[in-house]
Amino acid sequence: MNAATERPIDRWFTSYSGDHRNDTNQWIHVFAVPAILWSVIALLWCIPSPGTWFQPGFWAALAMFAAWMFYYRASRPLGFGMLAVFVVMAWFTRWLYLAYGTKQLLTLAIAVFVVAWIAQFVGHKIEGRKPSFLTDLTYLLIGPAWVLAKLYRKFGWKY
Template sequence: MTTFSHSQERQIDSLLAKYGESHLNHTNEVIHFICIPAIVFSFLGMIWALHPLAAVAVTVVSLLYYFRLSVPFAIGMLLMSGIMLWILSVLPQAQVLKVSLAVFVVAWIGQFIGHKIEGKKPSFFDDLRFLLIGPLFVLSFLYRRFRIAY
């Protein structure tokens, strides 16, 4: 990754740093690595239950935001979202809403437990954009592990 002075810092770096301030506890991070993808999947599933094209549209809109922040992250989110949408497409339609609601509730309970352990409130309470940054926070760990620049 390129080093930037504070005035030249990319928006994605700034957002990830701010998000990371309330995600320093290892247990909270592990919870987030499990729960954030589960929340994304269940959110897409709830929308899919309304209409599959609506889930695709929400995915496209979020990808446009991600492309503005970072092309490598957008590609990662495209892959992740594509897999999630494919899974939703092969699930029995009658089960999608039930499964999605259950996963959504359990994953959010996990998130709040993680923040209780951390001792800090979730970032999205201050800025709703962090609901979209959470998946990138998780992806950033994977990218760093595999030395993929973002």
């Protein structure tokens, strides 16, 4: 693909991949990025919903919808894949919320968030490069799509 026909998502992935060349760092990201994504969803789930019209998870749903719009605009196949990821993570989070309550969900989400970020920074120490999001916060959205795109490529699916 030449620069004139290259999609913005391809440019994002090329740049992101440049900061993630080391195999160990890539493997860390394959596990830590989805863990961070889930922990953010769970943290947002724990924020009380406004009024009586909204259910627990309102803020998480709002954030997932906004992120999904970003992914869908960047690539329809990735958008649908991220929608599936969000649905699974929302169901899992709801199950944990109903089974254990807000306090335990919050505790677990914080623990996963901290451990996954430590893993990310260890991976970047091994890589010898700073995390991409330190140059542009958009990379916080690119990371999950990059991981999903790796899965798509493994199955021979186009994104």
